[in-house]
Amino acid sequence: MDYNFTEIEKKWQARWAAEKTFRAENTSSKPKYYVLDMFPYPSGAGLHVGHPLGYIASDIFSRYKRHKGFNVLHPMGYDSFGLPAEQYAIQTGQHPALTTEQNIARYREQMDKIGFSYDWDREVRTSDPEYYKWTQWIFIQLFNSWYNPRAKKAEDLSTLIHIFETEGFKGLSHDILTSDIEHELNGFTPAEWKTFDEKRRNDILMNFRLAYLGEAYVNWCPAMGTVLANDEVKDGVSERGGYPVERKLMKQWSMRITVYAQRLLDGLDKIDWTDSLKEAQRNWIGRSEGSSLRFSLKDREGSIEVFTTRPDTIFGVSFVTLAPEHELVDQITTAEQKKAVDEYVAFAKNRSERERQADVTKISGVFTGAYVGHPFTRKPIPVWVGDYVLAGYGTGAVMAVPAHDTRDHKFAGHFGLPRPQVIEPAAAHSFEEDAWGEKEGKLINSDFLNGLDVKAAIKKAIEEIEKLGIGKGKVNYRLRDAVFGRQRYWGEPIPIYYKNGIPHALSYEELPLRLPEVDKYLPTEDGEPPLARANNWKYKGEFDYETTTMPGWAGSSWYFLRYMDAKNDKEFVSKETADYWQNVDLYLGGSEHATGHLLYVRFWTMFLFDRGYINVEEPAKKLINQGMIQGTSCLVYRINGTQKIVSAGLKDKYETTPIHIDVNFADNNAVDIDKLKAWRDDFANAEFELESGKLICGNQVEKMGKRYHNAVNPDDMCNKFGADTLRLYEMFLGPLELSKPWNTNGITGVSGFLKKLWRLFYKDGNFVVNNEAPNKDELKTLHKTIKKITDDIERFSFNTSVSNFMICVNELTDLKCNKKEILEPLLVLISPYAPHITEELWEHLGHKESIAYASFPLFNEEHVKETSFSYPVSFNGKVRFNVEFDLSLSKEDVEKEVLTLEQTNNYLEGKAAKKVIVVPGRIINIVV
RNA sequence: GCCCUCUUAGCCAAACAGGCAAAGGCGCUUGUCUUAGAAACAAGAGAGUGCAGGUUCGAAUCCUGUAGAGGGUACCA
Structure with a gap:
C-alpha cells in the first residue's frame, strides 16, 4: 500500500466533518482553551499560501491542546463587510452580499482542503443580520453609557442624569469630566437642569455618551467619499487605495475611546503580547504629563489655552502659536494682519495631509497682530499662526519656548523672534544651533523657579499655575476619539433615527436594523451617503434614519465573544457561556492591526466588562504576530525595442527590460515557454534566446499578490503534494x-x-x-x-x-x-x-x-539518561580528544582521572596544568 | 530623525541557561534502479557564524563599536 495523500486527505476531511470531531462544548469537565485566528476579509482573489501560515500554526496548537486534554474552542468566520465588495458593486452593479457570499464559499473550500480543525458550527459573518443585530445592540449600549471618572468605569446614563438632578454641573472643573479641554459646556444647577427641554438635555448628554454625534476634524478622503479613522491613514494618504486625505470639520458619529486611554495603557502590563506590539500601542496612546495654562488676551475678553509638558519653562515663552484651524484665529487677528492671516490659513487648510507632512522642514506661519499677557510677568506676548501646531492635539495652541524646544527654536529663528534662555544646560550647548530640550539643568531668569532643577521646577510651576487659577496639572493623550460613521453602503447601519433633530436609538426589539436596498451604491447628487437613496426607509414610516454606516472595525471589535455562543438569538453571548470561555488564550494575527483592531477590541471588551456582560477586561491573554509570506516573483528579460526574450544569465549582454511572468510557468526557474506563449500575445510571437536549452528567469522578493503574478495558490500545493506536506x-x-x-x-x-x-x-x-x-x-x-x-x-x-x-x-x-x-x-x-x-x-x-x-x-x-559520557578534552579551549567517564564520577575524580591519561601528558608537553575545568556531562577544559 | 528586529555553507535555517568537532532541509556531486528522464533509495562534498575589538578557562551565544538588510513611527508641544 502506497502513501496516497489525495485519497487519505479526502477521507479524513469528510469524516471530521461528518462526525463533528472538532466541536467544542460550552460545558465540560476539561479545562478550556481558546485559540483564535484574526478572521479574514473574504476577497475575490481567494487565499494564497501566505494567508494560511497563521491558521496552520494556530491549528497545530489547537490540536496539541486537545491531545493535552483541553476543551478547545477554535473557530473561524469572516469579516465580511468592507470596501472591496462595495467598489466591485459600484463597478458592476452586483449586490455586495452576492459577491461576498461567493468569496466566502471559495475561502471555505480552500480552507477545508488544508484540514483545519475549526468548529464550523460556530462560524460568524459580520454582514449577517443575525450577527450585526448584536453589533448594533452594543452600539446602543455605548450610546446609552457614559464614563464615570469617580467609579473609573462606564455606567448607564441614568447615573449621570442622577448627578445632574442632585449636583447639577459645575462646569469645567467638575470631577465628572474625563477631559477638561474638549467640553465647551457651561455649568448649571439641579434646578436649571429640570427646566431644560429635551433638546437642551440631549445636547448636554451628547458630551458624555460613549457613542456620540460630535463635530470634529476628520480625515476626509474625497476619492473614496468617506471619512477615515486615524489608523486608516498612513503617510497622509488612505491605507487602502492610497488616495489623498484632507482635514475637514464634520459632524460625525464617534466612539469616546479616549476615556479608556489610561486603562488601555495600564492593561498592556497584564497581557502577554509582543513587546513591539505593546510599544506601538503605547506610542499610539501617547500619554504625556504636563499642565494646561491660559494666556489672557490683551485688549479684549478671553484667553488662549495651551497644553505644555514643560510648565517650568514658562518664563522662556516668547510667543504663542495657534494651529491654522484654531477658532480664535479669526477673532483675534487685527485689521492690519487680516489679509496675511486669511491667505495663510487658506493655504494651510487646503493642503492635503500628505503635502503638509512632506515638507515638515519648511517653516511657515504668520503674525496675527494680537497679543496675550504673560501670566506672571504681564509682559505682552505676540500670537502667531503656524501649521507646525496641530489642530487635533491638545488645545491646538502652544506656548513657544524657543530656547528649549526644537520646533519653537526653528520657528523663532525663521521669523527673527527672541529666544530667551531659562535653563542652564547640564552640558556644553550652543543655543544658536539648537534648543536645549533635555529635562536637565538649573532654572535661571525665572523668578520663583530660579535655582531649581527641571523636575522640581515643573512641580513648583504647576503649583503656582493652579494657585492663580489659570490652569492645572493634567495628563494629555495623543489618542483621539475614533470616528465611527462611514459614508458608505456595505457596513452595519447605525441604529439611530432622528426626531425633531434629536438622535434616538432604536429599541432592542427593533433590531436588527437591516441594510436597505438601494438603486446604486454611490452617494446621492447632494453628496448624501448611499443609504439616503433607499426608498421609504424611515423609522415608523416617519423619521429619518442615520445614513452613515459603521466602519470595518465594528464587527471585529467583539467577534471573539460571539464565537462562544454563535447561535444565541436572545443575547450577544450568554453570561454563563462568557464566564466559561472568558477570553482568548492564544490570538494569532498580523502586526498591521496594532493600532486599529487590537486597540478597538480592547476598548469594547473593557466597556462590556464595565457594564457587567463579561468577566474579563482584556480580549486576549497571549498574542503572536505571524510574519508575512512574501512572493518570489519571476522575471524574464526583453531586449529593449525588440520582441526578443533572453535567459537570465545572458541579460547583461543587452539592454533589457524585466517583465513579471506568472510564477506557475517556472519550475526551478526554468520557464515553460509554451505556457508563456499561450499566456499573452506579446509572448506568442516572441523570439527566445536560451542558455543550455532552457529559458531561465530571474527572481525578486516582493509582496505576494495578483499584481506581480507571484501568488501561489494553496489548492495547487494540496493537489500536487497534499495538505499535510503543505x-x-x-x-x-x-x-x-x-x-x-x-x-x-x-x-x-x-x-x-x-x-x-x-x-x-x-x-x-x-x-x-x-x-x-x-x-x-x-x-x-x-x-x-x-x-x-x-x-x-x-x-x-x-x-x-x-x-x-x-x-x-x-x-x-x-x-x-x-x-x-x-x-x-x-x-x-x-x-x-x-x-x-x-x-x-x-x-x-x-x-x-x-x-x-x-x-x-x-x-x-x-x-535518555546515559550512565557514561564521552568527554571532549580541550586544551586552552581547543578540543584534542575524547575520553569516556562514568557520569557518577565527581568533578574532582574526573579531574584526577584525566590528568593521569597518557594523551593528556602528550598535549601538556611537559608543562603543568594551571587549571582544570570540568562541566559534568559536557566538557573538560585544561588550561596550560 | 527616533524605536524595534535581524545578519550562521549557493539558498532556507538549528544550536532554548556561554561548554563536544556548528543540526535538519533544498540545491549540488556520485552510485543503485531505469531504454531515457523523473521519482525512489544510498553515499558524499560544502560554513568556523557580517566586520573590528573586549569579557571568559571557553563566545554563533554576553558587552562595545561599526557596516548592511527589514519593519514600525514621525512636527504630539
Missing part, C-alpha cells in the same frame, strides 16, 4: 513571526519526509509494524523527540519541530524500527502538524477512534 512546509520555512519569501522548491524535502514516515509502516506494500519490545536506542530516539517537540510547541517554534521529526524518522529508519510501541506515540506527536496521514496510520494500527483526542506522549527521562 502544512509542514509552511512551518518549515522559518520562525513563525519572521517574514520570509515563499519558494516552492524546498517542498520536496518535507514531502520526502512523509513518504519516509509511511515506509516505517509499509514496506513494498506490506504492513510491517510489529509488537516487539523496543530497545534502548529506539526508546531514546522517541523520548528525545517527545522532549524536543513538546518544548517546540510550547515555544511556538514550529519550524524546529519539523526538523526534529525528520531527524527522528531518519534515526528510526537507520535503526530499522517498525515497532508499534515506538511508532504509535510518534504518530500522536506528528498529528497536530500532519493530521491526515497520522489519522490514517493510526487507523491502520487498529484504532477505531480519531487520533485527535489521543493523549500526548509524556517524556520519560529514564530513556
